[in-house]
Amino acid sequence: MQATAIIAKLRGVGSLGLGAPLLIMLMLMMLTLPLPAFLLDLLFTFNIALSLIILLVAIYTLRPLDFVIFPSVLLVATLLRLGLNVASTRVVLLKGHEGGDAAGKVIEAFGDFVVGGNYAVGIVAFAILTIINFVVVTKGAGRVAEVSARFTLDAMPGKQMAIDADLNAGLINQDEARARRKEVSMEADFYGSMDGASKFVRGDAVAGILILFINMIGGAIVGVLQHHMGFAEAAQTYTLLAIGDGLVAQIPSLLLSIGAAMLVTRVPTATGDIGSQFAAQFLEDPKPLYITAGVVGLLGIIPGMPNVPFLLLAGGMAWGGYTIVQRQKQIRAQAQAKPVPVAPTGEVKELGWDDVAPVDMIGLEIGYRLIPLVDKNQGGQLMQRIKGVRKKLSQDLGFLIPSVHIRDNLDLKPNAYRISLLGVTVGEAEVFPERVMAINPGRVFGPLSGTVTTDPAFGLEAVWVDANQRDQAQSLGYTVVDPGTVIATHLSHILQTQGHQLLGHDEVQQLLDGLAKTAPKLVESLVPKTLPLSVLVKVLQNVLQEGIPIRDIRSIAETLADYGSRSQDPVALTAAVRASLGRLIVQNLCGSQKDIAAITFDSELEQLLLKIVQGTGGDGVGIEPGLAEQMQKALEQHAQRLEMEGRPPLLLVSAPIRQWLARFVRQSIPGLHVLAYNEIPEDRQIKVVAAIGKRG
Template sequence: MNSFIFPAWLNGKGGKALAGPIMIIMMLAMMILPLPGFALDIFFSFNIALAIIILLTSFYTVKPLDFMVFPTVLLVSTMLRLSLNVASTRVVLTEGHTGPDAAGKVIEAFGHFLIGGNYAVGIVVFIIITIINFSVVTKGAGRIAEVGARFALDAMPGKQMAIDADLNAGLIAEEEARRRRTEVAQEAEFYGAMDGASKYVKGDAVAGILVTVINVVGGLIVGMVQHDLGFAEASKIYTLLAIGDGLVAQIPSLIISTAAGIVVSRVASEEDIGNQFINQLFTKPEVMYITAAIIGGLGVIPGMPHVAFILLAGSLAGAGYMLKKRSQTAPSQEGVAAASAVPPAPEMEEATWQDILPVDTLGLEVGYRLIPLVDKNQGGELLRRIKGIRKKFAQDIGFLSPPVHIRDNLELKPSSYRIALKGVEIGSGDANMGQYLAIDPGMVSGTLPGIPTTDPAFGLPAVWIDASMREQAQSMGYTVVDAGTVIATHLNHLITSNATELLGRHEVQQLLDHVGKESPKLVEDLTPRLLSLSVIQKVLQNLLVEGVHIRDMRTIVETLTEFATQTQDANELTAQVRVALGRAIVQQIFPNGNELAVMTLDNKLERLLMQTLQGHGADGASMEPGLADTLALQTEVAAQHQQQLGLTPVLLVPGPLRALLARFLRRTLPQVKVLSHAELPENKTIRVTSLVGGQI
């Protein structure tokens, strides 16, 4: 159709972009420039064809967003009809005295063929069509669009939350979530635009009536005053032209209004309107039989058109019989085919790279009794908790963890769950739906009847109890949580403990991109100019492995930029970053007070460790076995002394020894934090409570 209306060069990509402006210019030109009758015939024919195309397109759309441009099409088609009304009115009033074909053959045909040349009949038909269009079709479509826009806007927050829950649960990817969010926003915009566009159709109907009345009155005046026609002759000529003009505009308007009603009134389905009509209206044999009986009963009443009613009743009964026969034979044929046919051996396809499935970074598998916790259709309580876990992790640690991919696993026990990191199990446990886990924090006043177990997150003694004993357990000092909280707490503990492995190249790049939004020059100076992404990742992982958050990425990037010209070693860069983050590290360990109660090394042990460091490097494995055992034992004794005093076990050492001792104690005494003198803020007071190595 484009090639018919526009030149061939408009069919390309650039031409399609120019089609809209050219059409608007043409409509404005029709209002200003006089058009011959042949040109009016072309444009009126195109208007009718456009209306039919719009109607058929609305029939074959599966969902409203498949015809997203419809509100704009509605406006453009309305302006096209109004432009044609202006152009045809000019021709009718200036050339109408020459005959009924003055405004083209199309208007003449509608004036003679459709209404038989009787202007009284034409007026009645025109008024009826206008009333149907204005009061029934357009008004109903506008009301549906208005309600649809209201409900779409009200439902938008819930739909967005559902998309976020699916994304956080790992049920969909980021691209799919982005597509769904865009679709939700477009749906709300579509119904809002349809609500406004329906007003154009109403105005078009009113304008059609006014234009027709003006054409009749103006034609009578022009014909009798300027062309000396009699009243009867002028009435016949100009009324037929005006009614023909009105009908040729109102019939496409009625078609497009019907299309608007079809688009906004359809319910979401995977079928188009035609299939829905057939599959939902004419597929029940009982309905056909009852309708045939009613119509046949009307046909035997005296005075009724017997032939028409009885013929229709027979057709309906025959259709019902065919439908019932088809519904009975189809299942039996399927059963015989399934029983008798030997399925051919499936042909094995060649292995492809698509057969290699990516391993989920974080995975949660649940037994079938725990499915309600992760099913959004049944409440999905755990989905909301996981969303909160990822948000809190990002706020506390400093980067967004990968989504948790959740699936059911029939191989697990019904009430069991399994947490995996990169396909490897890192935690598992049981969660009994309908019961509560009463955890003993160490200060309970009695025992409870139930199923004894261990808290999966922290290894504390616990017992599964019935819901009726919840208040009693709380009064006895137990910490009582439900099944969803048990899994969520365990998952949160494991995610935090394994933050180092969760920080991959992709997450590091996202962190740098996030910093680059506010300080683009800062990131550009660091990578890839000074440091590679892998070195930055190693520095961040070194911080995380010792429990140091990386929220202050600006300070980290500035420090790396400053010292990257001096060294490319990740461990040395980590030491400099720790010094820069010293205030935050100390605040994390000692949240209150200016006095820091710490453990220190005996001078003799410190000299031995410095000699080891100078002779063998910073590798903790190079430490002599006897020295290593003694160091571990005495550090454990000092740490227990600190904990008995209610203090955090912190070992303060010289800067060169910090990495060596931190790496050595991480496996045997992970609760001991190792700080260097350079990391302590100047306004803090140091109090030594224990000495490590005094017996060496």
């Protein structure tokens, strides 16, 4: 209980932010005040324990960002160790002539017991530790941190674009996007800090070497001149104390260097600590153990070789490989032992209506190699992403998107998938589960080696690359997405453009039931008194087909209640609903801009089109092919110019011909939006950028 209370008090001090300041004050005390030998022993022991704790925390950290305070901890621990070096140097030079324990039992133990009292051995041991720390561990960790910081900074724009793509596709919400952006920024800051923190360890190693020689030379001078010791006696006494002091400092420094190296060499996307990763990746295949056991065993039977160690080690590795094989057999046996359902025997059941399977509203068929993407037990995230797509589209469009029926299809290619609406295929493509797709957003800084393809959702140029090329692709400006995101984005795009097919009588009735809770009289006067439900369904489908959400079902219902008594033509009612939703339509297309850049028709051409539409009953079949081709080319040219200027391509026409022109450009110029003049709010200004058909 006392230990628990002490730990709680220490946590309380840390929560107040007093831990680091107390260590800094302790370091200043060591630099300025002489410390007794017992206190030096206590502080040296604390320094070794602190370094060991930091090393173990680095080993058991799952990701580098989970120990983001490590650079600051490294700085504080380095300063504490340097302060101890200064305090011990003072005590060694002042009291070293009194004996080996004058500077404390810890220094005496490292100078006498560890190196056997032989200062030549001590110098060699100290030099080896310093080389290992300075040349091998610290230099390698610093290089890894430097390269990681550089690649992390280069990959930041690509990672930000990937986050924005997931957010726009509905795979994540605003909070998740904010957290991922913060993590990307923290990753860059962490590796940058680690690059600088490695210089602390390198400088500490150099300072340790200088302090050792200062203690040896200064101690010999002090012993001979001030304490009248013989040169050999003074050199041996102070050299042993200096070596003990240096070893006491170098061992914690080496521990911290190893901790820093382990932290920066961790793969950010790896799961589990180092021990679990070692067991999962190093001890899964028995063949390396068997081959190594055979080689070591052959070396062990060569005459003149130390047979016992080699044969013992060979036997141990052979036993380890055998254990792995037995464990794998046991796992396979357990998998095969699962009960297989047996078809019941007896008479064949008579067919009924239950045997007629209904058509799936939304279907997703996948090849057998894509099954891990939807299997949660294998880490598949596709089901969760599709749920996110349905949630976002339901919020955007204004009605509940039906569930997606996912099943495997052996008739498809192993890596292929197929999306269907109401039993009709509307999209299909191939993805590679072991790779990622690097999409060219329009401006990249270099090519990638991989399988060239196109993004199935938007038709952008893309390349399938190995997963280890993700950072390289992001640094070149590509937007990198995994196969699950490719499928989810393709599905989201299809549902957004084909959402009107999913809206039926039941969905509209659900909308009316929800509206009846807040406006019961409006619903009562609309259906069935003013309009039948089928007409309302058709109008809402028309609105959705033109890319307008039906979230504002109250305004739509009020408009239909007013106009329904005059006409029950779905086309006319759709035009009335569009006019009432004009602010929403313009807001979605142009944002908050007051000036609306738009393409119009010359008055003569518009009058001609109006006569053609009125004369053909609204279908426009009487238009000359040559005139239609000229109109299409002119509209396409001006629409591309608006897009290059960063403006939405809009065509403004009179209301009677808007519906026909919308159908006319829907397939040939998909990005062009056709609006009627009465759909523009009064607070918006129209800026005509082109008048098609105008002469001169």
